[in-house]
Amino acid sequence: GQNIDQPTEMTATEGAIVQINCTYQTSGFNGLFWYQQHAGEAPTFLSYNVLDGLEEKGRFSSFLSRSKGYSYLLLKELQMKDSASYLCAVRGSSNTGKLIFGQGTTLQVKP
C-alpha cells in the first residue's frame, strides 16, 4: 500500500524554529514535495527533494532521506503568517506526475 504520515497539529512560538516530519511508504519514488496551505486557499509550492540531503530556500529548508523514507520541513524565524497547514506529498511515477498527499500538519504560531 501507499502511506504518508505527518503529525496532525503542531504549535510553536513566533521567532522560533519548528520541524515538521513526514514519513512515507510508496510503491515508487520520484520526488517529495512540501506545500503550504492557508485556510480556505489553494496549496502553494514550498520545496522539492529528489536526492538525499537538505534543500534551503530562505527561511524554509527541506530534508530527504530516501533509505529511511523520511523528510522534514524546517521553518526558521517563525512569523505569525506561517500559521497554516503543511502538506507532504510524494510523486511515485515519473510519467503521470501524480502526487500522493499526506493529511497535512496544521501549524499554529503563537506570539
Add this chain to the structure above:
Amino acid sequence: SQTIHQWPATLVQPVGSPLSLECTVEGTSNPNLYWYRQAAGRGLQLLFYSVGIGQISSEVPQNLSASRPQDRQFILSSKKLLLSDSGFYLCAWSGQLGTSPLSYNEQFFGPGTRLTVL
C-alpha cells in the same frame, strides 16, 4: 506566464442535482491535469488525472467523472450529487516529463471550488 482558472468559486447544490466544474490552463501546452478533493480539515485526495486529450484515469471509484475535451480544459462532472460530495475541489497542472524542470517538478493549483451539497 502560466495561469490556471477554476469556476465557480463557490457552489451550493441540492442532493441529486448535476455538477459541472471547469478548469482551464493558460500559457502552457500538453500539461498533466489533476482533480483533487479536500474534505474539511483533511488532506488532498486525488480523484482524476489526465496526461492528454481524452485520456482520463480515475483514482477513486465514485459517482464523479472527468473529461478533457481540449488540451488545456479539464471538467469534473456528476449526474447526481451526494451529501458526501461536499468539499473543496482543486484542479492542478504540471509539465510533462521532458519539459522544463521547473514545471515538471511542481504541481500548480487553481483557486479551488468550495462545493456544499445540501
